[in-house]
Amino acid sequence: MTEHLTFLGTGDSMGVPRSYCDCGICSEARSTGLNRRFRSSVMIHTDEGDLLLDCGPDWPAQMELLGKRLLEHVLITHPHHDHIAGLPEWLDACRWTGSRGTAYAPESAFRTIRSQYPWLERRLTYVPNDRGMHFGGWFIVPWEVCHGQNGTSYAYRFEKTGYAWAYCSDAIRLTEQQKKPLHGLNMLVLGTNFYKETADPATRSVYDMTEAVELLREVKPQAVYFTHMSHGVDIDAAYPLPPNVTLARLGMRVDLGHR
Template sequence: MGVPRVYCSCSVCEEARSGGVNRRMRSLVHLADEEFGTMLIDCGPDWRSQMEAAGLKRIDTILITHAHFDHIAGLPEWADLCRWLRCKGKAYAMPDVINDILTRFPWLSSHIEFHPITGPLQFGGWVVQTWKVNHGKNGYAYAFRFSHAERGKAFAYCSDSIALEGEELVPLAELDLLILGTSFYQEPYPFETRSVYDVTEALALIEDLKPVKTLFTHMSHDIDLQRNYGLPANVAFAHAGLTAIV
């Protein structure tokens, strides 16, 4: 929902409402590397404001994790950008995700080329692996691992997942940076009603995975960035406009 939540008067939402550090939009990543061109991961309902904040006027390529509203609702605005600039955007997603998107927004294909992911993608020296991850009560999503053999670097984006095990965890090993979704610090609701890791669970997970650095994203209004949670030195909460270097 982003922060502040319209209905909420908790201290985090009130601080965010005044323009404070807890004001956050839906999760989105701008990949700023000459080998990517201009690329985003996901395109949620805050896309226009995020583009303005980043000083971006054009995006050529978007990778999409899954077809939930908070990850795709900006696609019609992107399509409109492509229409006015007379260019064709490129969206990469798994075939089932593309089917869900075009079922809801069938006109998008007039201005966006949808490329189904059927194996590893390559952008310059970066190889991108896509795999399905458990999204709890919300079904499943997909995550992306980016590896660059020449640079010896790897990072992963796994925004919507919970209780990963077995093969789901393999692409998260030996990372320089892990971006992982965490909604609450310690979520109080029954496990069967949940869809994203909480911070305590994520800390236990990265204790096993041992990435060089971890950023927590996709946070609800339970997380107060003014509070000291005693996170390890190599772990931090994401915030609007954050830049991370791999």
Template sequence: MSAYEDGRPGPLELRFLGTGDAMGVPRVYCSCVVCEESRRTGFNRRPRSSLLLRGLDADGAATLIDCGPDWGRQMEEAGLRSVRRILITHAHFDHIGGLVEWADACRRTKQKGTAFAPAEVIPAILDRFPWLESWIDFLPCDEPLRLGSWTIRCWRVNHGHNGYSYAYRFEQAETGLSWAYCSDAIGLDDGMKAPLRGCRLVILGTSFYEEPYSYETRSLYDVKEAIELQRELQPGELLLTHLSHDIDLMRDYGLPAGMAFAQTGLTRRIGGQAQAD
């Protein structure tokens, strides 16, 4: 159990190792204002989306959500040399491209990793990278998963033109706290929205402020749609990730209270004795 010495559950620390969309920021071919700024100062620099969790276990071992192609650099920048487990949302390359590098790290250190993913996602990963099983155990997580003081549930969400993804809801029975990670979704029906209700924190993917493309070609909510979703769900806080070079973190978009863009390196604490600002 993740706990203080007196037996109470300790805080869970969330750190955004990346907040970029499938291509990241900057785009190598692009000279837009956001990409150029990201090259100069790094404020808008965004590797592919990944979230680090610390506090699921008493020993503070690292757990990640998703493992994109920037995994090695993200680990170095976070000062991490190992990760025990990874939760996977879906089998698109920007979410699994780093599994090859992780498997090699597991091989070199002779410490087999564990990847939890919905059952239908695992074959899609192994069809592409069949050798990963040598150093990573892939376990289905369709049934609720208990890690430390947290119960983790996943559910299928609409990913628009790109098919489907999965979101994760974390619940702590001792405190009644819950939070959710839904990086790749659009057009959620009432059933898909249900696990997002009542959360202290919802992390949602929004690549554009107002996406200009026709709806049937899209795969994520945009920021304007996320504002409407916030009004409906009313989470304690809504953080936006999976951001393309359309989003300029140096610009004031007039986001409503309780909503913000997640910047790479941003940390939040949930539960325990302290809450994040």
């Protein structure tokens, strides 16, 4: 099997379409579905099993998209609603199938999850990964990044047999230290809410595409996929972006590694 990831969600915290919104992008998402976006998540398919990255409120529909009934492993970036609200439904699936799931995250994320959902460990095993972890032959390392008004999040760097890629869905205004793991990447998945966001900078929590392009000039990844996109982004628009940048789409598959 060629190891790959599948984009199960490419939307921001509210997803697209917004229930209240009749903008052109939300209207299109309801009709043809080109801009329909579940909350951001990817499934990483390895030779030794699948690893879901974030388990948000759209998790049941995302599982249907893959035709899967069982989930064993979840890697969590941070304990915000759009990234963990599917955990109770995962627990319920484990209960009904008589299975047990394993969740991986930094210990600080588990402290918040325990306060929000104190019953999840009845069927889910928590494995702190602050010092890194191995899965499917990948060495996976988290690091804390600035999430603007929303505090901090974690990004992950994956390395295996000379190939490196990173997932950084919820970040803005990274410090030089926080940028270091983004250097030397074959691929970067990066969150960008808008092409150009006009909101007060003090209220923002995720890069826009113009800011992301400046970041890419610094860290120089070979291939880039933008995710975590709001209803301010039209997937079919011709935004002036570098040729190595792709706007991720629901269900898109990306191969991992040189194999």
